[in-house]
Amino acid sequence: MLSLLGALLAVEVGARLLARSRGAPFDPEVTRHRIAAVRSGFLEVAPETDGRGARTTSDSGPSLSAHPNCGFEFTRVGTRLERELAYFASPAAQANYDVVVLGGSVASAFGISGGARLERLLASDPLFAGRTIRVWSHGVGAYKQPQSLNLLNYLLGLGCEPDAVILVDGFNELAVANQNATDGVSPAFPWAAEWLRLNGDPLREPACFDALVAVREARARVLELCDDALAGSALESAVLARRVWTRIDGARADANDAQARFSAAVASSDAARHVRGLPVEQDVLARLRACVRAWRFGSDALRAICREQSIAFVHVLQPTLLDEGSKPLTAGERERGRALRAWSEAIRLGYPLVREASRELVARGATFVDATDVFHEVAEDLYEDACHFNQRGVDLLVDRVVPALAAEVRRH
Secondary structure, three states, rough: HHHHHHHHHHHHHHHHHHHHHHOOOOOOHHHHHHHHHHHHHHHHHOOOOOOOOOOOOOOOOEEEEOOOOOEEEEEEHHHHHHHHHHOOOOHHHHHEEEEEEOOOHHHHHHHHHHHHHHHHHOOOHHHOOOEEEEEEOOOOOOOOOOOHHHHHHOOOOOOOOEEEEEEEOOOHHHHHHHOOOOOOOOOOOOOHHHHHHHHOOOHHHHHHHHHHHHHHHHHHHHHHHHHHHHHOHHHHHHHHHHHHHHHHHHHHHHHHHHHHHHHHHHHHHHHHHHHOOOOOOOOHHHHHHHHHHHHOOOOOOOHHHHOOOEEEOOOOEEOOOOOOOOOOOOOOHHHHHHOOHHHHHHHHHHHHHHHHHHHHHHHHOOOEHHHHHHOOOOOOOOOOOOOOHHHHHHHHHHHHHHHHHHHHHOOO
């Protein structure tokens, strides 16, 4: 028995030493956070059905519903927006300094996980002396232009009166758009998987319904593994945590494959034929150039709107693991960074085009932050997957953006 315990201890010590040598020392809280992030992501985008092809909100966590201006939104955002509008109609809003964050899921993390740091750093600047800083996160997973542009128009029309707008984007405009094209949907349309589900009524077709059931089962498996891991004690061991994560990562890959099959089935269905948009450009580079044009126009339009409303505007190009050479990647990041081919292709070919277009924005007077190199000298684990990163990464991004926002406010 003692020899067995000794052997187990040796294996555990060896696993921890190996993790340290790879630049990612074992920390159970890091693994716990990573698993919680996976769980949250699957709750937010799981397709829902009540068995008859109709949506239901019975599942826990946020769900998506159709929106006339933006394609889709989180179902529960209406209640939050009511509170925001009441705030902006109050005297407190006139005294405070309000920052709205737009973009996709990385922007959402920037506003939520980085909001307190952003508020603290801005408050320490004499420029904002005597004013309470408030950050309002309006980033939505998979959003891309023109959704962010449409969303700001919608918010301003309802009565939101921010003092500053920070747009964090670039990844979805290329990766999600290129995946749309793979699914036979216009890259200019919202994320195809959700857009078609909400508008194409595809679940009346058996092949689509069967594919959706497979998605539900695969996602349920991911959530089951995550819940078991977070409730148990296995994450305290480097050896067991590694096994747990490998199972979750494999289940996540299976769920993503199921989602891809569902999207393909929906895209080829007769029910979705009328909501696919214009014919897809087959030349990848030409397609991505069109995506970059839409991204650049969205930025110009947002800046023009903000200028007319005396709102400071900062545009941030987000970092991504798929941008080769932007960060020294750990073994764990390489493993977690596997992405759909359409995503990898879009970033490899498209990010140089975006950086080129950003120089045009700056030449026209935009306050633009190219944050693609923000992790360039960081050897530690940051990325959770191809585009999302942990709290340390969020903090570094906030630190990069705050000086640009302060400079923009001072300039105007």
